[in-house]
Amino acid sequence: MRTRPLKVALLGCGVVGSEVARIMTTHADDLAARIGAPVELAGVAVRRPDKVREGIDPALVTTDATALVKRGDLDVVVEVIGGIEPARTLITTAFEHGASVVSANKALLAQDGAALHAAAEEHGRDLYYEAAVAGAIPLIRPLRESLAGDKVNRVLGIVNGTTNFILDKMDSTGAGYQEALDEATALGYAEADPTADVEGFDAAAKAAILAGIAFHTRVRLDDVYREGMTEVTAADFASAKEMGCTIKLLAICERAADGASVTARVHPAMIPLSHPLASVRGAYNAVFVESDAAGQLMFYGPGAGGSPTASAVLGDLVAVCRNRLSGATGPGESAYAALPVSPMGDVVTRYHISLDVADKPGVLAQVATVFAEHGVSIDTVRQQGKDGEASLVVVTHRASDAALHGTVEALRKLDTVRGVASIMRVEGE
Amino acid sequence: MRTRPLKVALLGCGVVGSEVARIMTTHADDLAARIGAPVELAGVAVRRPDKVREGIDPALVTTDATALVKRGDLDVVVEVIGGIEPARTLITTAFEHGASVVSANKALLAQDGAALHAAAEEHGRDLYYEAAVAGAIPLIRPLRESLAGDKVNRVLGIVNGTTNFILDKMDSTGAGYQEALDEATALGYAEADPTADVEGFDAAAKAAILAGIAFHTRVRLDDVYREGMTEVTAADFASAKEMGCTIKLLAICERAADGASVTARVHPAMIPLSHPLASVRGAYNAVFVESDAAGQLMFYGPGAGGSPTASAVLGDLVAVCRNRLSGATGPGESAYAALPVSPMGDVVTRYHISLDVADKPGVLAQVATVFAEHGVSIDTVRQQGKDGEASLVVVTHRASDAALHGTVEALRKLDTVRGVASIMRVEGE
Ligand SMILES: NC(=O)c1ccc[n+]([C@@H]2O[C@H](COP(=O)([O-])OP(=O)(O)OC[C@H]3O[C@@H](n4cnc5c(N)ncnc54)[C@H](OP(=O)(O)O)[C@@H]3O)[C@@H](O)[C@H]2O)c1
Numbered sequence: 001m002r003t004r005p006l007k008v009a010l011l012g013c014g015v016v017g018s019e020v021a022r023i024m025t026t027h028a029d030d031l032a033a034r035i036g037a038p039v040e041l042a043g044v045a046v047r048r049p050d051k052v053r054e055g056i057d058p059a060l061v062t063t064d065a066t067a068l069v070k071r072g073d074l075d076v077v078v079e080v081i082g083g084i085e086p087a088r089t090l091i092t093t094a095f096e097h098g099a100s101v102v103s104a105n106k107a108l109l110a111q112d113g114a115a116l117h118a119a120a121e122e123h124g125r126d127l128y129y130e131a132a133v134a135g136a137i138p139l140i141r142p143l144r145e146s147l148a149g150d151k152v153n154r155v156l157g158i159v160n161g162t163t164n165f166i167l168d169k170m171d172s173t174g175a176g177y178q179e180a181l182d183e184a185t186a187l188g189y190a191e192a193d194p195t196a197d198v199e200g201f202d203a204a205a206k207a208a209i210l211a212g213i214a215f216h217t218r219v220r221l222d223d224v225y226r227e228g229m230t231e232v233t234a235a236d237f238a239s240a241k242e243m244g245c246t247i248k249l250l251a252i253c254e255r256a257a258d259g260a261s262v263t264a265r266v267h268p269a270m271i272p273l274s275h276p277l278a279s280v281r282g283a284y285n286a287v288f289v290e291s292d293a294a295g296q297l298m299f300y301g302p303g304a305g306g307s308p309t310a311s312a313v314l315g316d317l318v319a320v321c322r323n324r325l326s327g328a329t330g331p332g333e334s335a336y337a338a339l340p341v342s343p344m345g346d347v348v349t350r351y352h353i354s355l356d357v358a359d360k361p362g363v364l365a366q367v368a369t370v371f372a373e374h375g376v377s378i379d380t381v382r383q384q385g386k387d388g389e390a391s392l393v394v395v396t397h398r399a400s401d402a403a404l405h406g407t408v409e410a411l412r413k414l415d416t417v418r419g420v421a422s423i424m425r426v427e428g429e
Numbered sequence: 430m431r432t433r434p435l436k437v438a439l440l441g442c443g444v445v446g447s448e449v450a451r452i453m454t455t456h457a458d459d460l461a462a463r464i465g466a467p468v469e470l471a472g473v474a475v476r477r478p479d480k481v482r483e484g485i486d487p488a489l490v491t492t493d494a495t496a497l498v499k500r501g502d503l504d505v506v507v508e509v510i511g512g513i514e515p516a517r518t519l520i521t522t523a524f525e526h527g528a529s530v531v532s533a534n535k536a537l538l539a540q541d542g543a544a545l546h547a548a549a550e551e552h553g554r555d556l557y558y559e560a561a562v563a564g565a566i567p568l569i570r571p572l573r574e575s576l577a578g579d580k581v582n583r584v585l586g587i588v589n590g591t592t593n594f595i596l597d598k599m600d601s602t603g604a605g606y607q608e609a610l611d612e613a614t615a616l617g618y619a620e621a622d623p624t625a626d627v628e629g630f631d632a633a634a635k636a637a638i639l640a641g642i643a644f645h646t647r648v649r650l651d652d653v654y655r656e657g658m659t660e661v662t663a664a665d666f667a668s669a670k671e672m673g674c675t676i677k678l679l680a681i682c683e684r685a686a687d688g689a690s691v692t693a694r695v696h697p698a699m700i701p702l703s704h705p706l707a708s709v710r711g712a713y714n715a716v717f718v719e720s721d722a723a724g725q726l727m728f729y730g731p732g733a734g735g736s737p738t739a740s741a742v743l744g745d746l747v748a749v750c751r752n753r754l755s756g757a758t759g760p761g762e763s764a765y766a767a768l769p770v771s772p773m774g775d776v777v778t779r780y781h782i783s784l785d786v787a788d789k790p791g792v793l794a795q796v797a798t799v800f801a802e803h804g805v806s807i808d809t810v811r812q813q814g815k816d817g818e819a820s821l822v823v824v825t826h827r828a829s830d831a832a833l834h835g836t837v838e839a840l841r842k843l844d845t846v847r848g849v850a851s852i853m854r855v856e857g858e
């Protein structure tokens with residue numbers, strides 16, 4: 001084994017960073033044996049220098065992250081600050097000064113992954129980010145390496161623990177969205193400002209990263225259709241139950257049937273209770289991958305938290321350090337397929353639509369005609385009426401999102417349709 | 430991209446090999462893009478040269494596998510013959526002549542993994558074998574790379590599809606072992622001679638491989654305790670149901686509580702219906718991994734079959750080819766921890782024991798005394814009697830296998846104990 005240590009700088013020492021530092025210390029011998037050389041914590045950049053950080057030598061702590069990444073003697077920079085800046089500039093500066101980078105930053109990767117990969121390649125360095133998607137669950141590496149000889153057609157998953165916790169609560173207790181969110185906040189599963197989670201931004205970033213790797217195509221955050229889960233109601237869960245379904249916030253990346261384009265989207269959807277994703281509880285994550293040769297694979301585990309995320313960061317750290325020692329780099333960006341990313345209108349799936357309608361003869365015929373005119377074929381209709389008011393629940397066969405939305409607009413114009421109570425996609429069948 | 434192709438020889442062109450060849454042809458462009466150079470099928474070794482093999486140029490086919498691996502111009506040899514010889518000699522010869530090796534051969538890896546790794550290292554070549562464990566499911570790479578910065582404590586899984594199919598049938602239809610086996614054979618899930626599967630040899634080989642990688646310790650097939658599932662009865666399933674459990678053939682690799690030794694074993698066991706492994710149906714495989722930092726991860730998918738297994742082989746092929754191009758090698762054997770592998774007697778778990786006893790007063794007291802004398806603490810006892818005969822079902826707390834077997838021997842000597850109807854371990858709680 002080489003005795004001169006590999007030098008690692010840690011940018012950020014919060015929930016994830018402090019666990020990375022802790023494991024680097026407590027598991028130092030194992031890491032050295034697995035890498036083939038010891039690793040040394042060469043510096044830790046933070047915002048608040050005076051905060052007491054257990055197990056971290058205060059002499060290593062700095063607020064000048066830029067000076068740290070410019071030292072020139074670093075082998076690896078671990079970026080666990082989060083957000084776009086200063087993380088982006090620090091990462092590119094690290095490459096310029098000869099370091100490889102491990103990051104957990106999904107927001108940055110989803111927005112600027114291509115540029116960061118290009119910087120890594122220009123300087124002959126690695127950029128690894130297993131922790132950016134689904135925390136501890138190995139997903140980037142299996143997609144990028146294990147399935148490198150296969151053709152991935154679909155990635156379907158629960159990639160945000162906060163929203164899964166909330167939806168699971170709503171499902172199991174009948175609670176409304178706000179009540180479930182309050183509980184998630186009280187238990188530390190939701191942040192004070194939960195927007196990134198509940199509006200689907202976090203899941204959309206992960207969808208962009210997964211789609212890019214799965215389809216060997218650049219997919220940016222802006223390419224991902226995004227719908228949050230703040231409008232899911234207890235009534236939606238009741239409807240889902242009647243259909244033998246539950247509701248999950250899903251990230252879905254698909255290759256079109258003709259193989260010539262891809263889509264990526266995040267939205268709440270009904271899935272059958274028999275689907276393995278339906279039984280993913282609490283803040284856990286799980287991702288289904290469907291490919292030509294392998295068939296259906298599922299990966300399940302804790303999607304967040306300091307130590308699970310640190311596990312993923314450290315796995316990358318070991319790989320990147322081994323690459324440093326052998327003078328090689330791991331697989332970089334693979335975007336050769338360059339498939340077009342189609343808009344949401346092109347997505348084909350099934351829909352569950354609840355309509356409030358007038359309770360008089362002929363309404364169903366009228367509604368059915370509108371579906372037919374838009375080429376959306378109906379699977380089942382359920383009609384419930386009382387006191388001159390009625391509701392119609394329509395479940396469609398597979399249709400394009402554009403056709404479905406055309407249908408809904410036309411339905412809204414019917415005199416007999418008082419309102420569209422909810423529209424929800426049905427997935428996983 | 431490099432235009433000179435990488436040369437790949439295929440040893441074996443059966444269920445797996447023919448799919449490897451097919452995908453190498455149909456996905457040639459994708460493979461070339463992902464590797465950075467085209468791959469060329471340079472030769473195919475088989476036993477029966479005259480068999481028609483769709484899509485394979487007959488000029489490539491040979492029965493002289495030895496001459497093929499000695500060609501000297503091969504970059505990668507894919508071994509999908511199976512068994513110990515000639516596979517072992519062919520693989521070492523391949524290394525000697527400069528090729529890296531991808532294999533799906535669990536039997537060989539479990540028996541001679543250390544020697545093969547040593548040969549690979551001596552010649553500066555790669556030995557990859559993702560397909561050897563759980564078919565298409567990425568498991569070797571996640572354990573070896575993604576969790577390289579973590580400490581794995583337990584691997585618990587269903588790694589044999591044939592036996593899972595049989596047990597699932599018995600569970601869902603109430604069929605006996607023979608009836609379920611016959612159906613598995615008729616449907617092609619079991620081979621004409623099912624010994625390797627139903628006696629647990631196949632699962633034991635996989636357990637040895639998984640334990641070795643998870644614990645950075647050499648674990649050979651002989652180190653794995655092995656019990657088949659041919660004696661599992663419909664009555665066992667009925668008992669399991671009463672406990673809210675089902676029965677699975679599990680491969681279990683564990684680090685002892687003090688961290689100083691490991692165990693590996695394969696046997697049928699009851700697991701609670703609420704455990705995710707309980708709902709693994711048919712011929713699917715699933716593996717739980719528990720580690721210090723990541724917590725509980727699960728990997729699920731098709732554990733066998735030509736094309737799923739080929740997916741895993743091709744993922745390795747891409748990795749090994751990339752390594753060839755960069756002049757590096759991937760992670761080799763990691764056995765630095767060199768932990769002792771403890772015998773089955775040291776394993777600590779829970780037990781479900783059915784006893785046929787005389788239906789008279791004092792029997793329970795006698796039986797309970799025997800358990801107490803052996804230090805095995807009882808969790809629950811259920812007594813059922815009719816016509817002077819009775820059965821006692823005892824579920825224990827955690828105890829060592831040695832203590833449990835001491836208890837059972839002593840029970841057999843009691844006059845009031847007519848027989849021990851079954852002993853089954855209870856896992857996953
Ligand atoms: N938490 C999770 O479960 C999880 C899961 C997966 C991925 N991630 C990702 O991991 C990254 C880190 O998340 P986290 O939860 O660990 O965040 P966090 O707890 O907020 O920690 C952020 C750290 O960055 C430091 N920092 C902030 N601005 C800085 C600046 N300008 N210069 C230097 N240091 C600065 C902070 O310093 P102070 O300590 O002085 O405040 C803190 O140590 C994010 O990209 C996140 O998306 C997190």
Ligand SMILES: NC(=O)c1ccc[n+]([C@@H]2O[C@H](COP(=O)([O-])OP(=O)(O)OC[C@H]3O[C@@H](n4cnc5c(N)ncnc54)[C@H](OP(=O)(O)O)[C@@H]3O)[C@@H](O)[C@H]2O)c1
Pocket residue numbers: 440441442443444445446474475476477478480492494508509510511512515533534535536560561564732733734735738
């Ligand atoms: N099948 C699965 O689902 C699966 C899953 C995981 C791992 N594996 C592993 O993959 C390997 C291959 O399995 P398989 O199911 O593909 O086996 P298979 O269908 O029996 O094919 C074996 C191939 O090896 C050839 N062969 C046998 N002896 C040979 C020799 N002495 N020299 C040259 N060629 C020889 C056979 O030639 P002929 O074609 O002329 O008979 C045949 O093409 C095994 O290690 C197995 O454990 C299989």
